[in-house]
Structure formats: C-alpha cells, structure tokens
Amino acid sequence: MANGTAPRTRRGVARREALLKAAEKVIGEKGFSAASIADITREAGTALGTFYIYFPTKEAVFHELVLEMGHATRAAVTQAIDGAPDRLAAEKNGLRAFLQFVAARPALYRIVEEARFVDPEAYRGYFTTFARAYATRLRAAAEAGEIAHGDQEVRAWALMGVAKTLGDRFVLWEEKPDLDHVVDSAFALIRDGLGPKP
Amino acid sequence: MANGTAPRTRRGVARREALLKAAEKVIGEKGFSAASIADITREAGTALGTFYIYFPTKEAVFHELVLEMGHATRAAVTQAIDGAPDRLAAEKNGLRAFLQFVAARPALYRIVEEARFVDPEAYRGYFTTFARAYATRLRAAAEAGEIAHGDQEVRAWALMGVAKTLGDRFVLWEEKPDLDHVVDSAFALIRDGLGPKP
DNA sequence: ATGATTCATGAATACTGATTCATGTTTCAA
DNA sequence: TTGAAACATGAATCAGTATTCATGAATCAT
Numbered sequence: 001m002a003n004g005t006a007p008r009t010r011r012g013v014a015r016r017e018a019l020l021k022a023a024e025k026v027i028g029e030k031g032f033s034a035a036s037i038a039d040i041t042r043e044a045g046t047a048l049g050t051f052y053i054y055f056p057t058k059e060a061v062f063h064e065l066v067l068e069m070g071h072a073t074r075a076a077v078t079q080a081i082d083g084a085p086d087r088l089a090a091e092k093n094g095l096r097a098f099l100q101f102v103a104a105r106p107a108l109y110r111i112v113e114e115a116r117f118v119d120p121e122a123y124r125g126y127f128t129t130f131a132r133a134y135a136t137r138l139r140a141a142a143e144a145g146e147i148a149h150g151d152q153e154v155r156a157w158a159l160m161g162v163a164k165t166l167g168d169r170f171v172l173w174e175e176k177p178d179l180d181h182v183v184d185s186a187f188a189l190i191r192d193g194l195g196p197k198p
Numbered sequence: 199m200a201n202g203t204a205p206r207t208r209r210g211v212a213r214r215e216a217l218l219k220a221a222e223k224v225i226g227e228k229g230f231s232a233a234s235i236a237d238i239t240r241e242a243g244t245a246l247g248t249f250y251i252y253f254p255t256k257e258a259v260f261h262e263l264v265l266e267m268g269h270a271t272r273a274a275v276t277q278a279i280d281g282a283p284d285r286l287a288a289e290k291n292g293l294r295a296f297l298q299f300v301a302a303r304p305a306l307y308r309i310v311e312e313a314r315f316v317d318p319e320a321y322r323g324y325f326t327t328f329a330r331a332y333a334t335r336l337r338a339a340a341e342a343g344e345i346a347h348g349d350q351e352v353r354a355w356a357l358m359g360v361a362k363t364l365g366d367r368f369v370l371w372e373e374k375p376d377l378d379h380v381v382d383s384a385f386a387l388i389r390d391g392l393g394p395k396p
Numbered sequence: 397a398t399g400a401t402t403c404a405t406g407a408a409t410a411c412t413g414a415t416t417c418a419t420g421t422t423t424c425a426a
Numbered sequence: 427t428t429g430a431a432a433c434a435t436g437a438a439t440c441a442g443t444a445t446t447c448a449t450g451a452a453t454c455a456t
Contacts, residue, residue: 001432008432009423015433031315033231036413047435052415088393110314117229117312124371131367147392151383154364155392158384161363162356169329169355173322185349186356193391194345194353195286199402206402207453213403234443245405250445403452409445421434426427 002056016054018044020068023061028107032062032118059119066115066122069108070129076101087141092187095163099179102167109167131156162186200254214252216242218266221259226305230260230316257317264313264320267306268327274299285339290385293361297377300365307365329354360384 022044027035080097084090102109115123138152170182220242225233278295282288313321336350368380
C-alpha cells in the first residue's frame with residue numbers, strides 16, 4: 001500500500017503487480033517525465049486513483065523498479081556464473097547473461113539508466129553493490145592465479161562499462177542482435193587485451 | 199536567434215553565450231526537467247523572455263549543448279592522441295584526455311547522458327560519430343600490426359564503455375580523483391586483458 | 397548624430413499532469 | 427452470512443512552468 005504494508009487481499013496483490021508491470025512498460029518506453037500516472041493506470045486497466053492506493057508517489061514506483069532490476073540482474077548473472085570452471089569462463093557467461101537480460105527486459109534497463117537523474121541514490125546503490133561483489137570475485141581469481149593481478153576495483157567498473165555500452169549499442173539499438181558474435185568479440189578483448197600477439 | 203540566424207550585435211552575441219553557459223550549469227546540476235527557464239535566465243542575469251530571443255525551446259538549448267559536448271570531446275581526444283607513437287599509446291592518452299574532460303566539464307558529461315532520454319537522436323549521433331572514427335583508427339592500427347585483429351567496431355564500443363563508466367565512478371563520484379592511477383590500471387587491462395601472464 | 401533594426405523585459409497566458417478525496421464496492425475472517 | 431476492513435473510482439484540486447507578447451531601450455551602419 002501507499003504507506004508501506006503489503007496488500008491484504010488477493011485482488012490487492014494482483015492490482016499492485018499489474019501496476020508495477022504497467023509502470024515498467026510505460027516508463028521504460030516513454031521515460032519518467034513523459035509517462036503519466038494516467039498512462040500507467042490505463043495500461044494496468046485500473047482507475048487513476050488506484051495508483052495511489054499502492055504507491056505514494058510516481059518516484060516510489062520508479063524506485064521499486066530500480067531495486068527490482070538490481071535483484072533480477074544479480075540473479076541472472078550469478079546463476080550464469082555458477083558452475084563456470086574458472087574466472088575467465090565466468091566473465092564470458094556473465095557478459096552473455098547480462099546482454100540476454102537486456103534483450104529480455106529492455107524497459108528495466110532503460111529505467112536503471114534514467115535513475116541516474118530521477119533517483120541518484122538508487123542508481124549509485126545499484127552499481128556500487130554490483131561492483132563490490134564483482135571486485136571481490138576478481139580478487140579471489142587473481143589469488144587463484146586465474147587472472148592477472150591489478151586494481152580489481154577499477155577493473156570491475158571498466159568491465160561493467162563494457163557490458164552496459166554493448167547492451168546499448170548491440171542489443172537495444174539492434175533489430176536482430178547477434179549476441180554470440182558480440183560476446184565472442186568482447187570476450188577476446190577482455191581476455192587478451194588490445195596488444196598484438198607477440 | 200530563436201529562428202536560426204546568429205545575433206547581430208555584440209551584446210546579442212554575449213547574451214547568447216551567457217545563456218548557453220548558464221544552461222550548461224543549471225541543466226547539468228538539476229537535470230533537464232527540474233531546470234526551469236527561469237533558473238537559466240536568473241543564472242545568466244537576464245529577464246525570462248530574453249531566453250526566447252535566442253532559443254526557440256528548452257529542448258533547443260539542450261540539443262546545442264549535446265552538440266557542443268560532441269565537438270569538445272572530439273577535439274580534446276583528437277589532440278591528445280595526436281603525435282602518439284602508436285595505437286596503444288594513443289589509447290592511453292585518449293582515455294586520460296577523456297577523463298580530464300569529464301573532470302573539467304562534469305555538467306556537459308551529464309547532459310550527454312541525459313540526452314538518451316531528452317534527445318535520443320542527438321545521443322545516438324554523438325556516440326555513433328565517435329565510434330565510427332574510433333573503429334576506423336583501430337582497423338588501421340590492426341593493419342599496421344600495432345594491435346590484435348578482431349571486430350574493431352565491437353571493440354570501439356567496448357572501450358567507449360570503459361571510458362564512460364570510469365568517468366562516472368572515478369571522476370564524477372570522487373572528491374579528489376586519482377586520474378593517473380585509474381588510467382594506469384585501466385590501460386593495463388586494455389592492453390593485456392584479464393588473462394594471467396603465461 | 398540618428399533612426400531603422402535588433403534586442404530586453406516580465407506580467408499574463410495556457411496547459412499539463414501529479415495528487416487528493418468523498419463516495420461506493422468488494423473481500424474475507426469469523 | 428455478514429459487517430468491518432480493504433480496496434476502487436474519477437472528477438476536482440493545485441501547483442508549476444514553458445511560452446507569448448505588448449511595450450520600451452540599446453545598438454550600430456550610414
């Protein structure tokens with residue numbers, strides 16, 4: 001509900017979910033300011049005022065969507081990484097999983113990017129949380145001799161940047177993305193760098 | 199002027215420039231929607247209506263700022279690259295120049311990112327133009343044996359992603375950025391990749 | 397020096413859209 | 427079955443701000 005408790009009836013739960021789904025679609029497509037509450041409730045098939053039964057403000061749904069993106073991407077990437085034989089394999093799987101996620105839920109991806117302006121705290125939180133776990137994994141891998149030594153925090157951010165930008169260009173902007181090719185090319189760069197083979 | 203011609207008096211030229219500078223500051227700080235025309239003219243020291251003598255709409259100044267960012271970054275990076283002995287050196291210089299630019303004009307950097315939502319055409323144009331030139335340079339370097347072969351377009355976007363994200367995290371979010379360290383760490387990754395030394 | 401042109405001003409206009417609320421309807425535990 | 431609690435509705439409120447415009451001042455080519 002708008003206050004903070006969960007809905008107490010079946011119908012309430014369903015309505016809230018419908019509104020959240022509608023908000024993801026509408027805000028993802030039109031952007032935060034252009035998306036009106038009326039757009040969202042129309043998409044959800046409810047009356048205008050119903051929105052305010054479940055969310056106190058427009059910012060509140062947005063915030064919740066950013067958190068959802070956080071959980072969903074972490075889950076997708078973690079699962080994809082799980083069982084990889086070594087860190088390099090994990091890198092490749094993780095990149096593929098991220099790009100697949102962007103392809104599956106483009107609206108959520110755009111919402112996180114817009115959070116930079118609409119909800120800066122959440123934006124930083126999203127990436128900082130991700131980066132922390134990422135750097136920790138990289139450090140462990142360096143200890144294990146699976147990857148080169150270096151500043152793993154800088155690397156974590158650099159690698160997140162690669163994934164984000166490839167998502168923009170080769171998933172969102174492409175009619176029929178060739179994910180395998182992009183992943184292969186990017187992974188070759190990540191593993192071996194730009195330097196010429198000796 | 200609002201129509202499309204340039205100001206015809208000294209004063210007009212100065213006013214337009216003041217408004218553009220004010221818009222960069224205000225929009226960069228508060229974001230596009232939160233920044234009002236009144237904020238911009240107050241910052242510029244002019245009356246409200248004066249804005250519309252020089253720009254037809256709020257979107258128009260924004261668009262001009264995105265173009266300015268395009269020119270300015272290309273100029274900064276091109277100059278930094280100029281005279282580098284080889285492509286790897288150029289990569290390092292270019293990355294440093296970009297991060298220095300972000301540090302010098304953070305508002306412009308944020309404006310370009312917000313263009314993704316406010317002026318998508320300009321946003322794509324900015325990065326596409328940059329990527330095209332970047333990929334061309336990488337191809338030439340691969341021909342010359344200075345870097346490894348591979349899909350240089352994917353690489354160009356991946357490397358732009360690295361620069362963007364490091365700009366966010368280690369320039370915008372850092373009180374006293376240690377650019378040299380970031381550049382060194384990132385460059386090591388770009389040159390050699392994540393793979394362990396044989 | 398001067399008047400045609402360009403520019404400056406800010407109050408008034410116009411519109412959009414978030415949020416509220418008074419009035420019903422539905423749900424579900426007992 | 428039932429009534430207290432939870433939920434649904436959409437017209438009305440309220441606020442903010444982009445844009446216009448009628449009036450007056452500054453500029454500069456001649």
